[in-house]
Amino acid sequence: MSKVTVIGAGNVGATCANVLAHKDIVKEVVLLDIVGNLAKGKALDSWQQAPIDYYSTHLVGTDDYAATADSDIVVITAGVPRKPGMSRDDLISTNAKIVNSVTESIMKHSSNPIIIVVSNPLDVMTYASWKSSGLDSSRVMGMAGILDTARYRAFLAEALNVSPKDIQAVLMGGHGDTMVPLPRYTTVSGIPVTELLDSETIEKIVDRTRVGGGELVQLMGTSAWYAPGAAA
Structure with missing residues (x-):
């Protein structure tokens, strides 16, 4: 290129x-x-x-x-x-x-x-x-599909104490409250995440992913830049 x-x-x-x-x-x-x-x-x-x-x-x-x-x-x-x-x-x-x-x-x-x-x-x-x-x-x-999936994977990695590199995930929908993370298509080194985390924990991570950008705005007073810039 x-x-x-x-x-x-x-x-x-x-x-x-x-x-x-x-x-x-x-x-x-x-x-x-x-x-x-x-x-x-x-x-x-x-x-x-x-x-x-x-x-x-x-x-x-x-x-x-x-x-x-x-x-x-x-x-x-x-x-x-x-x-x-x-x-x-x-x-x-x-x-x-x-x-x-x-x-x-x-x-x-x-x-x-x-x-x-x-x-x-x-x-x-x-x-x-x-x-x-x-x-x-x-x-x-x-670029939102990359960014939202990255946030989802990062939150899962934190909960499981594993590397984000080991997590494969699919996320669909718009960039915001309408996004749809798909736990049943999410794996950790090939193991379904539903076998590693209970449904309540997964749902909390899904909800956090949906408002991931807003969480950063509240913390920093402005929009995020490291992950969005890398996602683009």
Whole structure:
């Protein structure tokens, strides 16, 4: 893969760019933000990390969409994060305008990218980006399936005192209260989780997964960024 662009150099976007660089699977990561010096500074900081962590992905920061030209993948993290007491749906009006504008700017410079949406409320923003892009629906997606499944696996690993790497899980539905973790399709090193935990404990973990993002907002006063950035 040649080029990935991350739109938004806030906590989630910067984390996404940094994680992607560490994987060393793309030649260049472009980090774009309307605050150009913020994107340039974070990209430069990550690039200076390369000799320490031994990766060769080059990072570029910018506020100019021309620098995103011919991107293979574009990750949209731009938008207003949640604050305590807010639901994801409270962000629809503001973030829809941002995501639509970002998508239109992307498409002026990249003809057929894959677009991955992170902005909340994620399911609605993914639809908005798809409509604005004119791309086939298979090329526009949200990252929530990865994030929600990761949270579910992390909570199970904590309860069982095992590595998250040993847990295989399936989670369906939207990003929020409508998500549906599936314990009967969840295993720990091949052993069904229903044989390792009682139904009450599993249900508590399922409920915690559904409000996993809200728990972090309450703790930090804003939306999470490490796991969402890595999930994207």
